[in-house]
Amino acid sequence: MPELNLTSAPAHLRHGSNIGQPLTRRDGILKVKGQATYAADNHPPGMLFAVMAVSSIAHGRVVSLDVAAAKRHPGVVDVMTPDHKPQLAIDPDIKTNPFVFRMEVLQSNEVRYANQPIAVVIAETLEGATEGAALLAPRYEVLPALVGLDAGESYVPPVVGVGNPAEHHHGDVEAGLASAERQIEAVYETPPQYHNAMEPHAIVASWDGDNLSVDMPTQGLMLSLARIAELFGVTHDKIHIRSPFLGGGFGSKGLMAGPPTLGIMAAKLVGRPVKLVLRREQMYGPVGHRAPTRQRLRLGTDGEGRLTALDHHARTVSSIFDDFYEPAADASHTLYAAPAIRTSHDAVRVNTGTPLFMRAPGEATGSIALESAIDEMASACGMDPLAFRLKNYAEVEPMTGRPFSSKALRACYEQGAARFGWAKRPVQPRQMRDDAGLLVGWGMGTATFPALMFQAEARAAIRRDGSGVMEIGAHDMGQGAWTALAQIAADAVGLDIDRVEFKAGTSDLPDAGIAGGSAHTATAGAAIHSAGAAVIAELADLATNDERSPLFGAGNAGVIAREGRLIRRDDESRSESYAEILARAGVAEIEARGTGAPNPAAMEQYAMHAHGAVFAEAKVDPELGQVRVTRMVGAFAAGRIVNPRLVQSQLFGGMIWGLSFALHEEAVTDRRSGRIMNANLGEYHIPVNADVPPLDVITVEEHDPHVNALGIKGVGEIGITGSAGAVANAVWHATGVRVRRFPIRIEELLTQR
Amino acid sequence: MKQFDYVRPGTIAEAVAAAARPGAVYLAAGTNLLDLMKGGVSRPDRLVDVTHLDGLDGIETLADGSLRIGALVGNADLAHDAEFARSYPAVTEALLSGASAQLRNAATVGGNLLQRTRCAYFYDTASRCNKREAGSGCDARDGENRSHAVLGWSESCIATHPSDFCVPLVALDAVVEIEGRSGRREIALDELHRLPGDAPERESALEPGDLIVAVRLPPAARGFAAHARYLKVRERTSYAFAVVSAAAALRIENGRIAEARLALGGVAAKPWRARAAEDVLRNVVPTADAFQEAAWRALEGAKPSGDNAFKIELARRIVVRALLLAAAGTPARMPALPASPFASTSGAIHA
Amino acid sequence: MNHSISLTVNGARRDFVLDDPRVTLLDLLRERLHLTGTKKGCDRGQCGACTILVDGKRINSCLALAISHDGADILTIEGVARGDQLHPVQAAFIAHDGFQCGFCTPGQIMSAIGMMREGQAGNDPERVRECMSGNLCRCGAYAGIVDAVLEAQAGMDETNQRRSA
Ligand SMILES: Cc1cc2nc3c(=O)[nH]c(=O)nc-3n(C[C@H](O)[C@H](O)[C@H](O)COP(=O)(O)OP(=O)(O)OC[C@H]3O[C@@H](n4cnc5c(N)ncnc54)[C@H](O)[C@@H]3O)c2cc1C
Ligand code: SF4
Ligand code: FES
Ligand code: FES
Secondary structure (H helix, E strand, O other): OOOOOOOOOOOOOOOOOOOOOOOOOOOHHHHHOOOOOOHHHOOOOOOEEEEEEEOOOOOEEEEEOOHHHHHHOOOEEEEEEOOEOOOOOOOOOOOOOOOOOOOOOOOOOEEOOOOOEEEEEEEOOHHHHHHHHHHOOOEEEEOOOOOOOOOOOOEOOOEEOOOEEOOEEEOOHHHHHHOOOEEEEEEEEEOOEOOOOOOOOEEEEEEEOOEEEEEOOOOOHHHHHHHHHHHHOOOHHHEEEEOOOOOOOOOOOOOOOHHHHHHHHHHHHHOOOEEEEOOHHHHOOOOOOEOOEEEEEEEEEOOOOOEEEEEEEEEEEEEOOOOOOOOHHHHHHOOEOOOOEEEEEEEEEEOOOOOOOOOOOOHHHHHHHHHHHHHHHHHHOOOOHHHHHHHOEOOEOOOOOOEEOOOOHHHHHHHHHHHHOHHHOOOOOOOEEEOOOOEEEEEEEEEEEEOOOOOEEEEEEEEOOOOEEEEOEOOOOOOOHHHHHHHHHHHHOOOOHHHEEEEOOEOOOOEOOOOOOOOHHHHHHHHHHHHHHHHHHHHHHHHHOOOOOOOOOOOHHHEEEEOOEEEEOOOOOOEEEHHHHHHHHOOOEEEEEEEEOOOHHHHHHOEOEEEEEEEEEEEEOOOOOOEEEEEEEEEEEOEOOOOHHHHHHHHHHHHHHHHHHHHOOOOOEOOOOOOEOOOOOOOOOOOOHHHOOOEEEEEOOOOOOOOOOOOEOOOOOOOOOOHHHHHHHHHHHHHOOOOOEOOOOHHHHOOOO | OOOOEEEOOOOHHHHHHHHOOOOEEEEOOOOOHHHHHHOOOOOOOEEEEOOOOOOOOOEEEOOOOOEEEEOOOEHHHHHOOHHHHHHOHHHHHHHHOOOOHHHHHHOEHHHHHOOOOOOHHHHOOOOOEOOOOOOOOEOOOOOOOOOOOOOOOEOOEOOOOOOOOHHHHHHOOOEEEEEEOOEEEEEEHHHOEOOOOOOOOOOEOOOOOOEEEEEEEOHHHHHHOOOEEEEEEOOOOOOOOOOEEEEEEEEEEOOEEEEEEEEEEOOOOOOEEOHHHHHHHOOOOOOHHHHHHHHHHHOOOOOOOOOOOHHHHHHHHHHHHHHHHHHHOOOOOOOOOOOOOOOOOOOOEEO | OOEEEEEEEOOEEEEEEEOOOOOEHHHHHHHHOOOOOOOOOOOOOOOOOOEEEEOOEEEEHHHOEOHHHOOOEEEOHHHOOEOOEOOHHHHHHHHOOOOOOOOOHHHHHHHHHHHHHHOOOOOOHHHHHHHOOOOOOOOOOHHHHHHHHHHHHHHHHHHHHHHHO
16 A cells, blocks of 8 residues: 555645644645545456346346356456355354354355345456456346335334434323324334445455455444455455545445455455455445335424324335344434333344444435424414424423433524524415525425444553554544544644654554544544543653653642643643653653543433534426525534534535435335436435535534543534424425425326426 | 457448358447347347448538438537537437437447337347247237327337437438449438338338448438437436437418427337428417317327326327427527437526 | 557556457556556446546556557556655645545546546536536535545636636
8 A cells, every 4th residue: 555645735724733723634735636546446466357246137047157157258267156255254144243243255146135145256457357257147036025114014123223212201191192182193214225425335455375465435434344254264364454534435435245255255265365346226226225214203292392102113124034124213222312112123124234323324315204203293383393393392302301411502593594594484384485586495304313432542652752552443435534533643643743753544453443423533433532642641651740741740730631742730940851751761652542432421411412403495496396405504523623614515415415315315116126227426316516506504612521531522423413304394385285295206296386 | 248250341332242141240330239139138140330430420412411420420429519410400319318428429320220119128138029039929018108109009029219310300301322233222211110010020111231331411401400309318318219209390471380390209119200290380379279170180199008198198298398498599509418308407406 | 369459557658468358447557557557446437446648648457458458558546646745636636635545536536637638627616516416425525526636626727727817
């Protein structure tokens, strides 16, 4: 791998503390010059190209493959099939821990979903491998495919999301509904969605004896390493994974999936380095997706618009061979202060790849339904949607009664509404037009996402020359870890950011945990913070115990680290540089480790969530039904902001995903074959530049002493929640047509003139 | 992608001879052909690359006032030709609403005319498709077909032709010049694309080896410049094919429509010229009522081929709107979002 | 059959023997010339990640056969900066945070440079959005991209004015 040369543009300003500064991305120059190496950009000597052949049926068995035809094709070196492949150390269908998902790595001829890998062709050229895969011309024994939310007998899954019970309740929902002055019941549907990171999943793998070298985008270096180790029966120290840059992940690169495993197998089979890159259509199957849902909400209010009950049921799907359940209904646990809340899930099994976490799993899906229902309820009460939300503002977490560790949602509502000009909104729909005669509507949604913490470790060191090192196997998938974590690292060791060598993105570094759940900055940041504090404490010990130091006798608590010096707290004129301390002690480098982890006591005591309020303006052609979002304002309170520039980008990105959820994204499945008919980027629509209006983000100040040492709540996913509902509600407000099936399509808006 | 022979002919005659052989196809920019080859939809044995042929990339005005556009003229080059935009504004607007700037830079006039349908079952080689494989069946008929045809379809194929460019061209009576094994001939663009009938695999009037060398707009086509628009409803603001589109062009004299031209896109296997609608507009005052009447005429005979009944109503509404826009006059400047219903978004909002 | 072709890539003339006519410009750049700055997001003309300039015009290199572009002059992201001196569009992308993961970025930048040469957008943000719509960004960096392009465009307008004054 070429040396990473990370710099911020010279334009950035820096005063004192690094945390909180809007530094430009330290990997920016590499990225704008095309020098950032993503996995597929690697090309070790002797490398071959591997291309997967995937199943065109959704259920059944592969009966034959024309391996001979493929092998005859010029350049084809080998064809890996269930009958011809390296042996794995364990059965890939055994779940060794809850974060292991079953994968298809040619363990049998069985086909469980469309686009499942069924063979791998390895060739000297990409062209040869690609055509070789086409020449396999599989024949199948076809079984009927299970498709859609009514595919079969439903059941209540044991858990939804990651270990949540499928049902929750507090209070008596039926009584609450019975006593309600007004009630609504509405059913919303959300489609299957695919992460579609811009970078297709890719791997370059090479074996040298027992040693395995891997370039692969991953949001979880250590989880991947552990899974590879168990699959291939090698020890952790034999495996080296590099993942300096991910071209987006959004959850689909969190766990080791089948395709990269096949790449490693292929390299083993041919004894040469192999590159395997998924074709775009192959990403619609083996690398996860967001499951579809059908959600029924029942809400009741008293005469004043106060909720008496909230019932949220979600039907979803999992694959026929594994379990992941989109925890959509859980979105109703935290936001609105109903005295009775019930959430429940059930599911059916279908022939798809196993669904997985996709940016705000459950939260996004549940949010668009909940925020639509709240809008419908407000309208039924004749109330302004913001006034209705304020009336039902939760002062404690409704489902559990726990206080919030911090909650600046009221300020989000206020500041967002003011910036948007919400006060001028007519309560009735279809009241506003623009100069060109287009219908105009304003909608809002509340955003929320849990403030999570995982486990991470970091190693900090101070070198003889006074510079610092911070090592953590963190992942930059676009959120800006190279920059934000380096800022935390710089503060943690009291150095200018350019004086700290920040190492991340490889598996030989301390485990940074998974980059997911919007918890990476908080978790890795906490580890960095504690590693930094630990190494500074050691340095302080060296100095304060040494008579020759001007800091002698100051004691640990008595010095602070700043700009490469330890300074006496009570007398700032007495200080000593790190280099001087180490030189005198004759130490080349001192190091220390630190960890980041959730605090169980605080978690027990407090509900911890980030919040926000999103306001959207949509224009709709009154006759033609085409929709365009023309303005969005989001106000978010997410604890401490490490880098406002990056945070704004994350929130913008989330808001665009919300817009996309409401108006664009949908995988269309043929109900007979179970094949996805728009498995591409031409017909699976994600917003283009012209779909995205001017966006405005306000970050509302919030200090949270409980979530973690740095007070960080995370901003990666919250932007979708609230936004999707805000856009849907704006479309209703523009047209008077309530669409409950997402994405909203033109035909649904043609009903009225 | 299947292996193929690559041939780069030096002359048109060589090209025709090379392409007349079975399994041979022309390669222009390749933005449609290569896409289909990568998907295995098209597996030619031989590519005859016409992009290096001389003399096919000019735009010239002929003595009689016709405009002749060479088959290799780039879609973007044509759209950015100021003189062309002044004379045939709806064609420019249609071109600029198609695909993306990158694709328009590459794509050629001839390739655009002959681009294939975007029917998902045509693209999906595991599906049955009469167009891809004659006689195999049509999986779109009972499948996911909300984007399929509502006019001119048959039980054997319900696909639509995706081109935007062709829609105003067919409205303006464009003529296609063809060089074939038996020399040069020309046909109306309206006759280039065929309706499926029971042979959807035969998509055009071209014979093996036929090379489109130019598209010609007759002198009368300029007469509509003051009142010509293209309108395209789509599922994204940009970079999406039409759900339904319409080109409307009017010649207005003394407050009355002397002549109207109307064509629809996204509704049939060919750009759909609506002559019956044009007829009812002759000599009438341009009013919304007259346009409503025209819209009914334009969609006469339309019927859903699946979950797409909405396209009929949408098409009527687009026809009315496109005619209203055309009647209001061609804007002095191309709208920021060509052919979009949001072409002229303005700030002011009224309660 | 082998075909000899020659291309000018980022200013340098390169002659090759192409053993396979199926090679696209994108795969030629990435897998044979090891110029991997240009990205493959879809390989089907649907995302814009592979945008390069061919004879000064932006196109999708995934849908262009290398052999058909014999003699062409190609500019990729690797040829845009002059050493350490970033192209104004590159600098503006950093300043406006016009990317997150960076995977679409080379394509966005090449597209922006191509767009400015086309002169079809000027300083109208709505035109910039439309003319940049051939480049998808799943991270949703569009706001920064538009701001970056407008700033670079303004800088260029200024330079041109100074030149003509
Ligand atoms: C993602 C994407 C989005 C798109 N969106 C749109 C859109 O919104 N609207 C729209 O209209 N189009 C759209 N297109 C299609 C695009 O306009 C066509 O791909 C393009 O016009 C084809 O031109 P080409 O020169 O690349 O043709 P090629 O791909 O080279 O050829 C297309 C066909 O025409 C034949 N051919 C080419 N030239 C001649 C000739 N002179 N004589 C005889 N036969 C010839 C070829 O053999 C081939 O069968 C889109 C394409 C893509 C990939
Ligand atoms: S509609 Fe036509 S193109 Fe589509 S599957 Fe049927 S026959 Fe093929
Ligand atoms: S890779 Fe060429 S457009 Fe996507
Ligand atoms: S920056 Fe990630 S796709 Fe654009």
